[in-house]
Amino acid sequence: MVAKKKNVIDFSSSLPEIWRMLSDTEREMLRSSARIVHFKKNELIYLEDETPKELMCLFTGKVKIFKSGIGGRSQIIRIIRPVQYFGYRAYFARESYVTAAMAFESCTVCMIPMELIEKFLRKNGNLALFFIQMLSLDLGIADQRVVNLTQKHVRGRLAESLLGLKDSYGLEEDGATINIYLAREDLASLSNMTTSNAIRTLSNFVNERIIAIDGRKIKIIDEERLHKISRMG
Amino acid sequence: MVAKKKNVIDFSSSLPEIWRMLSDTEREMLRSSARIVHFKKNELIYLEDETPKELMCLFTGKVKIFKSGIGGRSQIIRIIRPVQYFGYRAYFARESYVTAAMAFESCTVCMIPMELIEKFLRKNGNLALFFIQMLSLDLGIADQRVVNLTQKHVRGRLAESLLGLKDSYGLEEDGATINIYLAREDLASLSNMTTSNAIRTLSNFVNERIIAIDGRKIKIIDEERLHKISRMG
DNA sequence: GTATATTTGTGTTTTAGAACATAGTTCTAT
DNA sequence: ATAGAACTATGTTCTAAAACACAAATATAC
Missing domain, CATH: 2.60.120.10 (Jelly Rolls)
Structure with missing residues (x-):
């Protein structure tokens, strides 16, 4: 052995x-x-x-x-x-x-x-x-x-969390997908919102072509927009 | 001199x-x-x-x-x-x-x-x-x-702030009045709410005989209630 | 591999609290 | 002492986000 x-x-x-x-x-x-x-x-x-x-x-x-x-x-x-x-x-x-x-x-x-x-x-x-x-x-x-x-709105808080996850765990080989496999509930708990709101807001981000979603995997398409949304609250 | x-x-x-x-x-x-x-x-x-x-x-x-x-x-x-x-x-x-x-x-x-x-x-x-x-x-x-x-409601946050102020600065000789002279705006900023809401909620507490107000001076009448409100959120 | 549990997604309703408006009151500075 | 500013108070409107409800899709356990 x-x-x-x-x-x-x-x-x-x-x-x-x-x-x-x-x-x-x-x-x-x-x-x-x-x-x-x-x-x-x-x-x-x-x-x-x-x-x-x-x-x-x-x-x-x-x-x-x-x-x-x-x-x-x-x-x-x-x-x-x-x-x-x-x-x-x-x-x-x-x-x-x-x-x-x-x-x-x-x-x-x-x-x-x-x-x-x-x-x-x-x-x-x-x-x-x-x-x-x-x-x-x-x-x-x-x-x-x-x-x-306490001061940012749902979109701002979610954007901030996504950027924070990217900072903490980095991206996968494609240089865009955040390297973590996270339930919506955890994403919500991190961003201080309900699971429904995390899901909904994530969908909105997809429609606005800011991110793309494949199951639990999140790909950042327009990081600049995310930064802007996070900053504005 | x-x-x-x-x-x-x-x-x-x-x-x-x-x-x-x-x-x-x-x-x-x-x-x-x-x-x-x-x-x-x-x-x-x-x-x-x-x-x-x-x-x-x-x-x-x-x-x-x-x-x-x-x-x-x-x-x-x-x-x-x-x-x-x-x-x-x-x-x-x-x-x-x-x-x-x-x-x-x-x-x-x-x-x-x-x-x-x-x-x-x-x-x-x-x-x-x-x-x-x-x-x-x-x-x-x-x-x-x-x-x-983030989780407590306005009443819970205000109750918590009042108790916190009492802990920090103590009471005056009457054993009930919080020993600080604070603008409503500061009380709001401490409790993460608008000034209007701080004023309104303070009035509610007065009506419920939990506190008494004399200008900026706040007297705690029913501390147990405050604790309860703070705990429940 | 199938059944059961969990997670995801979306529409609808409800509500807490922000925003706004306005007036009375109390400071503060000269 | 008085004008102006800042603070306090309260009513009204509006909105973001929670709560709820229910499918559909996945994951997990046996």
Whole structure:
């Protein structure tokens, strides 16, 4: 039997920022306490109200971070792409998770005990700054999102989501199709609208030749128009 | 002439968390580079697109952090009370400010060069953790706010804002009147609604004996009802 | 491979809240 | 002290988007 892949993970390329900032001893500690976990499509990675214990780094796959709101209506807060870190905010805030995370598709995630990370960053100013910068960027995005979701109309919000998905997950070989396979319901939850409205507005975009649809696959035809619609709200 | 108050600021009580974590040398450096600035009611403290240079700590007064959204429609993102730090996120993210800050009322603010703070926290794990924790708490609040502002109805959002104002600024001696003097327009901007709707909904709350109004002063009569309205959306 | 569940699509109805209009009231500046 | 500006209040109209209803098309499980 061939050696399992998980034992020969190249952390230096998989955990780029963190790995680079550590000393040799720290790297060894990290290597021995990190674990790789696989999640199937639609599997939950962590749940609201759980106690955060590990820093997670998405190696492969796609993840959504979501919140269940009023009357259980759930809302996607952000999406994670390889190689991004997630799951650490609540630990640092000394809170339970206020969000949940689910695999959009089959995923591999590296889990590192948060105690270890906290220990490292107390000594390692660069690592501390790295986390401060990630949190600061996310907070800026969250502030922007408040304005976008509350002030833009349905078309603007959907256009913005499509552009955001393209930014996060890129395009397929044809240079136009967004590289994600997403249910209309998720697209709606990301854009803060009902599923009906996501479907309807998507159809409108097709009629206006801004996008093309093949099942769940979305091809961007007129990106400039999308930008304009997103900007105008 | 009497010595100016600003020269005898007691940093140990005014900058509680940060001061406590510093060494004597660091304290001396901070003392010599910090400056105290006074802002009059409605004066701008910093502007969108400016370059962030200083950590700010509100000693006295009340401050709003706001963003101008689609078509210049402005929205209050968060409010600051004494003694809270603000104005540092954009520096850490290596961005320009994406928000602006304005004094609700006459304020004193302590300004500390961010370069100094960054230098300190690279060496000082506790200080780094302090900023990480503040950012993590704010990010959690921002995520919650996205759901609240997009899913709750007007009544729920207004009830939530009133309770938030009470939490931030407390009550007056009567144990019921919220200790802030706020225009309806600001209350609307905080709750993501039009001024008309803020006024109308406030009137409804008065009719329902949940609150009482005397000009801009708001007295909470039935806090339990407010909580219920806020929770139900 | 077929049955069942889920997702997608579209038309219709309803409603919350924005937009607008106008008047009375309270600040604020000189 | 008074004029003008800004804020508060309330009624009316209009509209975007939610809610609902029901096919049709896919996906998933057994």
